[in-house]
Amino acid sequence: MTPAEIEIAELCSELIRVDTSNYGDGSGPGERVAAEVVMARLAEVGVEATYVESAPTRGNVVTRIEGSDPGLPALLVHGHLDVVPADAADWSVDPFSGEIRDGYIWGRGAVDMKDMDAMMLAVLRQMKTEGRKPRRDIVFAWLADEEAGGEYGAKYLTSKHPELFDGVGNAISEVGGYSLEVDPSLRLYLIETAQKGLAWMRLVADGTAGHGSMLNADNAVTEVAKAVARIGSHEWPLRLTPTVRRFLSEVADAFGLPFDPENPAPVIDAIGPLAKFVGATLHHTANPSMLSAGYKANVIPGQASAVVDGRFLPGLEEDFMATVDELIGPNVRREQLVHDIALETTFDGDLVESMIAALKAEDPSARAVPYCLSGGTDNKTFFADLDIRGFGFVPLRLPADMDFAGMFHGVDERVPVDALQFGTRVLDRLLMTY
Known part of the structure; x- marks a missing residue:
C-alpha cells in the first residue's frame, strides 16, 4: 500500500470527529477547528498554507504546490469542510464519531465531503514526503460554508483574495467520479460537467x-x-440538455437498452438509486x-x-x-x-483525458461518462466567475449495491475504506500526470 492508502481512513475519521455543522444562520461551530487539523497535518510534512478566516470561526485553508512546468495553467482541487447537521437519535452510530467498522467510515461528512478533504490531504502529504512534483501548479483549498451558499468560503476567497487562484484554468471538486457497476466487467464513472x-x-x-x-x-x-x-x-416537459442526452445514451449502451429520447424512463430505471441524482435533470x-x-x-x-x-x-x-x-x-x-446560474461544459480537453486515463489505470473496467447535477457546488457558484472550468471528480469505486445518492445528507452516512484507498491512487495519478 502507498502511504496515502495507509493513512486515508484515519485522516477521514479525524476530520469527521470535528463537528462542523452548518445551520445556515451562523449558529454552528464553524470550520476553524477542522481547518486547524488540516494546517497541522500539512505542517507535519513541511507544507506551508494560508489560513483565511472570513468571519469568527469560519476558516479556509489554501496552499499552492509548484509544478515542474510553470507555463501550464494551474489546477484547483477543492473541498468544503462544513457539513449539514445530524440528529444523533436517528443514527445507529454517533454521527461525529468517525467510527471505522465493517469496512466503512461512518459519520456526517463521510461522503459530503470529508472523504475528498482527506484524500486531498493524504495525496499531498505523500507527494511532499516523497519529493515528487506535479506537472503543473496545484492549488489545494479546504473551504468553509458550502452547505449554506459559500458566503464565508468560496465567495469570500474569490472576491477578497482572487490572487490565491491566479493562473488556474480548471478545477475538480465534489459529486462526481463515483462508480455505477453495470456488471463485474464494466463500471461507469460519472463525472459532473453540468449543474442546474x-x-x-x-x-x-x-x-x-x-x-x-x-x-x-x-x-x-x-x-x-x-x-x-x-x-x-x-x-x-422533458428537456434533454447535451450532457443529459449523452449520459442517457451512454447508460443505455452500457446496459444494452434502447434509448428513446422521448421516453428515457427505462434507462433511468436501470441506474437504481442514482436516479435520485439524475431524474431531476430531465426537466x-x-x-x-x-x-x-x-x-x-x-x-x-x-x-x-x-x-x-x-x-x-x-x-x-x-x-x-x-x-x-x-x-x-x-x-x-x-x-x-x-x-444562481446554471452551468454546462463539454466533456473534452486534457483534464478530461487525464481523468479517464487515471481511472482506467486503476480500474480497467472503467468507462467515464458525463452527467448533470440537479444541485450546485462551489465549482459553479463562484469559481466560474474567475473563468475556472469546473468538474465533479471525487474518484470512488463503490460496491454495486451501495445507495450512494442516499448517503448525501442522509442518516448513517458512510464511505467504504477501500473506495477511499482507490480514490487516493486515482487522485495521485491524476495530479502527477495532468
Missing part, C-alpha cells in the same frame, strides 16, 4: 384584510394557495416549500406568501421563469430570494 441553476422565490399576494365571518372576494391566502397548487402540480423543477399567512383563525390577513425552490436547466432559464410567472398568475408577485 437555482431560483429560490417568494410568492406574495396582497388582499383585503377583514373578519373571517364575512364575505371576502380579495383573500390573499386564497390567491397564494392557488398559485402554489398550480406550481406544485405542474408537469414540466425543470419547482417545489413549494414554505407557506406563511395570518395570525388568528377569524382574521383574514392582508398578505400571504409562499416560498418555492426552483431549479432550471442549463441554457433554459428564461423558459423556466416565463413558465413560473404564467403559473402564479396576475394577482401574485414573485420576489427573488436566492439566484
Whole structure:
C-alpha cells in the first residue's frame, strides 16, 4: 500500500470527529477547528498554507504546490469542510464519531465531503514526503460554508483574495467520479460537467384584510394557495440538455437498452438509486416549500406568501421563469430570494483525458461518462466567475449495491475504506500526470 492508502481512513475519521455543522444562520461551530487539523497535518510534512478566516470561526485553508512546468495553467482541487447537521437519535452510530467498522467510515461528512478533504490531504502529504512534483501548479483549498451558499468560503476567497487562484484554468471538486457497476466487467464513472441553476422565490399576494365571518372576494391566502397548487402540480416537459442526452445514451449502451429520447424512463430505471441524482435533470423543477399567512383563525390577513425552490436547466432559464410567472398568475408577485446560474461544459480537453486515463489505470473496467447535477457546488457558484472550468471528480469505486445518492445528507452516512484507498491512487495519478 502507498502511504496515502495507509493513512486515508484515519485522516477521514479525524476530520469527521470535528463537528462542523452548518445551520445556515451562523449558529454552528464553524470550520476553524477542522481547518486547524488540516494546517497541522500539512505542517507535519513541511507544507506551508494560508489560513483565511472570513468571519469568527469560519476558516479556509489554501496552499499552492509548484509544478515542474510553470507555463501550464494551474489546477484547483477543492473541498468544503462544513457539513449539514445530524440528529444523533436517528443514527445507529454517533454521527461525529468517525467510527471505522465493517469496512466503512461512518459519520456526517463521510461522503459530503470529508472523504475528498482527506484524500486531498493524504495525496499531498505523500507527494511532499516523497519529493515528487506535479506537472503543473496545484492549488489545494479546504473551504468553509458550502452547505449554506459559500458566503464565508468560496465567495469570500474569490472576491477578497482572487490572487490565491491566479493562473488556474480548471478545477475538480465534489459529486462526481463515483462508480455505477453495470456488471463485474464494466463500471461507469460519472463525472459532473453540468449543474442546474437555482431560483429560490417568494410568492406574495396582497388582499383585503377583514373578519373571517364575512364575505371576502380579495383573500390573499386564497390567491397564494392557488398559485402554489398550480406550481406544485405542474408537469414540466422533458428537456434533454447535451450532457443529459449523452449520459442517457451512454447508460443505455452500457446496459444494452434502447434509448428513446422521448421516453428515457427505462434507462433511468436501470441506474437504481442514482436516479435520485439524475431524474431531476430531465426537466425543470419547482417545489413549494414554505407557506406563511395570518395570525388568528377569524382574521383574514392582508398578505400571504409562499416560498418555492426552483431549479432550471442549463441554457433554459428564461423558459423556466416565463413558465413560473404564467403559473402564479396576475394577482401574485414573485420576489427573488436566492439566484444562481446554471452551468454546462463539454466533456473534452486534457483534464478530461487525464481523468479517464487515471481511472482506467486503476480500474480497467472503467468507462467515464458525463452527467448533470440537479444541485450546485462551489465549482459553479463562484469559481466560474474567475473563468475556472469546473468538474465533479471525487474518484470512488463503490460496491454495486451501495445507495450512494442516499448517503448525501442522509442518516448513517458512510464511505467504504477501500473506495477511499482507490480514490487516493486515482487522485495521485491524476495530479502527477495532468
